[in-house]
Amino acid sequence: MRLRTRRKTLVIAAAIGAVLALLLALILALFAVGNLAGDSDVLVDDSDPTPDDPPLVQHLKKFQALADEYGDRSARGPGYEAAAEYVEEQLAAAGYDTERQYFTFERRGEEYETFNVIAETDGGSEDSVVMLGAHLDGVRGSAAMNDNASGVSALLEAAKAVQAQGEPTNTVRFVWWGAEEYRNSPGSRHYVEDLAENDPDELDAIAAYLNFDMIASPNYVIAVYDARSGEDEARLEVPDGSVEVMDMFTDYFDSQDQPWVGTGWDFDSDQVAFAHEGVAVGGLYSGSDERKTPREAALFGGTPGKNRDPNYHTDDDDIENINMEALTIMSDAITHAATTLARDATALE
Ligand SMILES: [Zn+2]
Numbered sequence: 001m002r003l004r005t006r007r008k009t010l011v012i013a014a015a016i017g018a019v020l021a022l023l024l025a026l027i028l029a030l031f032a033v034g035n036l037a038g039d040s041d042v043l044v045d046d047s048d049p050t051p052d053d054p055p056l057v058q059h060l061k062k063f064q065a066l067a068d069e070y071g072d073r074s075a076r077g078p079g080y081e082a083a084a085e086y087v088e089e090q091l092a093a094a095g096y097d098t099e100r101q102y103f104t105f106e107r108r109g110e111e112y113e114t115f116n117v118i119a120e121t122d123g124g125s126e127d128s129v130v131m132l133g134a135h136l137d138g139v140r141g142s143a144a145m146n147d148n149a150s151g152v153s154a155l156l157e158a159a160k161a162v163q164a165q166g167e168p169t170n171t172v173r174f175v176w177w178g179a180e181e182y183r184n185s186p187g188s189r190h191y192v193e194d195l196a197e198n199d200p201d202e203l204d205a206i207a208a209y210l211n212f213d214m215i216a217s218p219n220y221v222i223a224v225y226d227a228r229s230g231e232d233e234a235r236l237e238v239p240d241g242s243v244e245v246m247d248m249f250t251d252y253f254d255s256q257d258q259p260w261v262g263t264g265w266d267f268d269s270d271q272v273a274f275a276h277e278g279v280a281v282g283g284l285y286s287g288s289d290e291r292k293t294p295r296e297a298a299l300f301g302g303t304p305g306k307n308r309d310p311n312y313h314t315d316d317d318d319i320e321n322i323n324m325e326a327l328t329i330m331s332d333a334i335t336h337a338a339t340t341l342a343r344d345a346t347a348l349e
Contacts, residue, residue, distance in 0.1 A: 059153035067143035135180030151212035168342035188270035211283035216327035226262030241280025
């Protein structure tokens with residue numbers, strides 16, 4: 001009897017143990033799913049675009065579909081031309097004339113030709129030009145959605161909003177850059193060097209350049225190019241007026257009760273060529289392969305210790321790598337900046 005009872009007790013204990021283990025596993029699994037959902041608000045899938053999709057989602061779905069068809073949006077492949085045609089169609093529908101600026105760049109001894117897509121407002125002072133840009137090309141073999149279909153799509157919406165506002169006080173010029181993913185961002189460098197050499201007055205007329213490269217990272221931060229950092233820290237001298245660009249974004253975020261952080265702005269992207277010529281620069285950024293800090297997780301949610309974009313420059317940077325919450329916050333800020341500066345650029349003085 002004693003032995004039997006003991007065995008029975010053991011069996012019951014084992015059963016209770018198994019149930020507890022199952023429950024624990026279930027709780028852990030739920031926690032893991034919750035965590036995943038928490039650091040990536042995936043609101044888009046790769047289904048076909050519908051008229052009910054918000055415009056940003058329609059753009060993203062189009063760029064994903066083009067990547068599915070052509071493989072990527074590399075400056076060296078046919079996907080770039082197809083993506084540029086889509087951007088040009090969107091701009092034409094909004095009432096813009098667009099222009100292609102062709103240039104060549106080198107890669108391992110080979111020369112390639114590609115182009116920037118440029119559109120600007122009619123009317124508005126030619127002596128006061130505000131420029132906003134995002135690179136249209138992507139790394140090879142990737143749909144390149146966060147880097148940088150995100151910036152491309154937000155810039156399209158900003159251009160539409162500026163046009164809808166009517167005749168501007170200042171000229172607003174939008175550029176979708178080619179070949180940013182190659183050393184020294186040859187698209188923007190060509191644009192700036194060409195003006196410096198052939199039309200310095202037009203270069204002087206540029207009040208500021210605002211850059212948008214990666215603004216929908218899955219484990220995002222809302223970061224503003226930090227022009228306050230001392231010249232000792234930055235590899236580049238901070239051009240006059242850059243702090244004013246930064247203030248415009250941070251004042252806007254403050255007015256929306258939106259937390260933000262500063263970020264180094266001297267990385268290789270399309271603002272560098274402008275900064276070299278002393279043009280005020282600014283921009284927004286949601287993160288790439290830097291790890292999210294606990295402080296950033298407290299401010300923006302997501303997962304501390306994990307990369308802000310775990311799929312940076314990989315073929316997993318597809319439409320499911322887009323955080324729509326981040327993209328919406330950033331897109332609204334870009335539209336705010338563009339429409340405000342179209343009316344009044346005194347904030348930059
Ligand atoms: Zn990029």
